[in-house]
Amino acid sequence: MLTFEQKLSIIESFPELERKNVSLSRINFHFEGSIYDKKNVVYHLHPNGNGFVYAEFLEGYDLDSKGMVNIRDFTAEELKSIIKLSIESLSPNSTIQSAIIEDNDEERWINTENHTLILVHEDDMWNVYAGLNLDGTFLSYNEAKQYLEEEGFRKR
Incomplete structure (x- = not known):
């Protein structure tokens, strides 16, 4: 100790x-x-x-x-x-995250290894970002949420 x-x-x-x-x-x-x-x-x-x-x-x-x-x-x-x-x-979003998010609605999702994905509502689509990389695009929030939960992430 x-x-x-x-x-x-x-x-x-x-x-x-x-x-x-x-x-x-x-x-x-x-x-x-x-x-x-x-x-x-x-x-x-x-x-x-x-x-x-x-x-x-x-x-x-x-x-x-x-x-x-x-x-x-x-x-x-x-x-x-x-x-x-x-x-x-x-902490607030990093500069990279701020550039991705801009003025759009966003949520942070985290897994058990403390990896964070950002879910952003852009142009009537829901995009999931890992850093600067687009990880997935979904037609609805529920589809994006289901994907994130299946991948072991939870809303922060």
């Missing part, structure tokens, strides 16, 4: 996170760039080693009712990975 100081060092290595000291020697780390109301990435990191990372949009983690994962027994690599994924899940 990592010590409090080791966890703190890893968390502070993410420049996009802002430290907020809270009661009982606990520390929160906010991501001000979040596109959601949710800003806490790390919640109640305590000197005893306990703490939580927000992972509501991530697969493969045991979440509590607030979408948090307890990081008490995480290794350094596991902690770095979940924080990186949490920040990505709360």
Whole structure:
């Protein structure tokens, strides 16, 4: 198990996170760039080693009712990975994604390996993109949704 100081060092290595000291020697780390109301990435990191990372949009983690994962027994690599994924899940679209989406309606879909596809409503069609690559075109939302679900993706 990592010590409090080791966890703190890893968390502070993410420049996009802002430290907020809270009661009982606990520390929160906010991501001000979040596109959601949710800003806490790390919640109640305590000197005893306990703490939580927000992972509501991530697969493969045991979440509590607030979408948090307890990081008490995480290794350094596991902690770095979940924080990186949490920040990505709360981040606005990349420049590439913005170029694809433009002013169209869009949804992000994610699978258990944290691969993301973007479903975009363009010119009365529903297009699925993997990065810049067009993965599929569908005549209706329901067809696109069925395809994504069959491929193991869920709406984020």
